[in-house]
Amino acid sequence: MTDSRHRESRRPTPPPSIRFRLPLPPSVNTLYSTVRHPTSGSTGTRRVLSPTARAFRRGALPALDLIDGSGIHDATLRLARSSYWGLALAVYFATPRRRDLDDVLKITIDVICEGLRLADSRLVDLHASKYLAPLDPHVDVEIDAFADWSFGDERIVLRPGESGR
Numbered sequence: 001m002t003d004s005r006h007r008e009s010r011r012p013t014p015p016p017s018i019r020f021r022l023p024l025p026p027s028v029n030t031l032y033s034t035v036r037h038p039t040s041g042s043t044g045t046r047r048v049l050s051p052t053a054r055a056f057r058r059g060a061l062p063a064l065d066l067i068d069g070s071g072i073h074d075a076t077l078r079l080a081r082s083s084y085w086g087l088a089l090a091v092y093f094a095t096p097r098r099r100d101l102d103d104v105l106k107i108t109i110d111v112i113c114e115g116l117r118l119a120d121s122r123l124v125d126l127h128a129s130k131y132l133a134p135l136d137p138h139v140d141v142e143i144d145a146f147a148d149w150s151f152g153d154e155r156i157v158l159r160p161g162e163s164g165r
Contacts, residue, residue, distance in 0.1 A: 064115025086125030092133035
C-alpha cells in the first residue's frame with residue numbers, strides 16, 4: 001500500500017447528508033410588515049415578520065424538530081454545529097417567471113438554522129437550483145457537514161504602520 005492510500009484510508013468518513021422537504025416560503029416582498037410601536041425610535045414603527053412568514057415558520061419547524069430529535073442525523077448535526085456545513089436547495093415553483101430563485105434563500109436558511117440549531121455563520125457552501133412543479137411548489141433541502149474548510153487564499157493582514165518585511 002502506498003503512503004497516499006494509507007493516509008487516505010485514515011480519513012474519517014463524512015457523516016451522511018440530511019435530506020428533507022419544506023413548503024415553498026413566501027416571497028421576500030411579503031416577509032415583513034411595518035407596525036406602529038411608540039418606543040421604536042424616532043419613526044415609531046418597526047419591522048416584524050408578516051403573518052405569511054410566521055405561518056411558513058410554524059409549518060416548517062415541526063418537520064425540523066423531527067429531524068433533530070430522530071437520532072438518525074446526530075453525527076451530521078453534531079459536526080455541522082461544531083464545524084462547517086453546506087446547503088443545497090432545489091426550489092420548485094408553480095410558474096417559471098413570477099419569482100426569483102434568490103427570493104426564497106433568506107427565510108429558508110433562517111428557518112433551517114433555527115429548527116436544527118445551526119449557526120448561519122458556519123454555512124460555507126450554498127447551491128440553489130430552480131425547477132417547476134405547478135401542482136406541488138416546495139423546496140428540497142440537502143445538508144452536508146464537514147470538519148474542515150479552506151477559505152481559499154488566506155492572507156496575513158498587517159496593522160497600520162507594519163511593512164510585512
